[in-house]
């Protein structure tokens with residue numbers, strides 16, 4: 001299962017991968033299927049899957065075939081972008097033998113390794129939407145939209161803008177940002193984004209941190225209602 005510091009370790013691994021692929025922090029909205037095909041030697045194809053909830057499959061290379069990813073043609077291009085990244089992380093980190101393949105569904109199934117699925121999802125999210133890039137983008141757009149449209153509409157409008165920029169769906173952006181509330185809080189409290197150590201949901205629970213109680217406007221405007229319940233010094237000491 002997930003180890004202590006695994007989110008931070010995984011993010012460092014993905015950072016190295018981005019560097020190898022020459023994707024620096026200024027690059028947003030790239031096509032993972034294109035990168036797989038053109039730069040990683042992975043065959044990517046799409047088929048209209050009939051199995052409900054099936055999003056993607058990955059097959060490690062054999063003597064006769066190269067690494068292959070199959071995506072669901074019924075899904076949108078932005079959805080497929082994420083699905084492809086998810087499958088690529090499996091090929092990169094989870095292959096144990098040539099006969100092993102991966103079939104990934106909307107929800108993790110009992111026969112799947114939940115840690116592998118967590119890594120594939122978290123790794124895909126970090127590859128496409130690195131926290132050190134998307135958090136400052138979100139805060140900037142949020143402030144801009146707050147000024148333009150008011151507090152009520154700022155969240156939705158900035159999420160829609162980010163979805164266009166990063167080539168994923170607004171739902172994926174929302175999910176990603178909800179997962180990054182801990183890191184977002186540190187950034188909004190004035191911490192250098194490069195110095196923030198990511199903490200997984202599981203680790204947050206272990207340290208009694210419940211970020212779900214804070215909505216984005218509170219975090220972005222750094223206005224905690226109960227500041228003693230979110231003691232930055234204490235949480236830095238955790239490491």
Ligand SMILES: [Zn+2]
Nearest residue numbers: 103104117120
């Ligand atoms: Zn998977």
